[in-house]
Amino acid sequence: MTYVITCGDEGVQINVGRRISIAGAGLDLPDVSKVFKFLKKLLGKELRIVASGENDWVKARFKLNTYEQADATMQQKLAVLADKEGLLYSGFLPFADPRQLEHEIKGHMVRPKGVHIANKICFTLAGGEQTYNLGQYQISAEWVHLADKKLVKEMMKTQVDFYTQLAGEPLKIVFEEKGDLGEKIAHKNRVVLESLGYQAG
Secondary structure, eight states, rough: OOOEEEOOOEEEEEEEEEEEGGGGTTTTTTEEEEEHHHHHHOOOOEEEEEESOHHHHHHTTTTTTSSHHHHHHHHHHHHHHHHHHEEEEEEEEOOOOEEEEEEOOOOOOOOOOTTOOEEEEEEEEEESSSSSSSSEEEETTTTGSOOHHHHHHHHHHHHHHEEEEEHHHHOOEEEEESSSTTTHHHHHHHHHHHHHOOOOO
8 A cells, every 4th residue: 555644625536546644744833853763663664744724833833824834835845844754755746637647546635715614633543544535624643553652742732722723713633443453453552542542523
């Protein structure tokens, strides 16, 4: 399976490849290097990473005025991050028809431009997104059973708080437990998240 790290924005759709989501694809997220190491251990060393259009995380974190600036900044900084972390930078996902990117990835942005419509957060537990759902933000939690609980707590809270603020209302939690890593790892990850207060429903 070809895995690709993306933003958790509900509009990101990967048509070829399996999506692993981190807010802003990990840009300016403290300790994300540790997360990348865990994901490589679980999913393989040749992980891809892509930038995406109209990225609110990047716009906010780098205090940018326009989405055009966010698009340019994300592409530039993700290429540098990929080089630093030993990831394969695949390119940019636009608001357009699915685009063939480098390193066997294909995808695009599909939510309405300028609008967020998700009302849930989906934690993937066993190998990324299995079925695309425009109604949910997505956060990768495949790695949490390997990590220190303090790191997991900080990483999840930062992302959940951001998506909640973006939505302007509390978001329901759902778990995606299917995936190539199997039921045992999914269960371990779910137990960690539930211990931190993340309950489905």
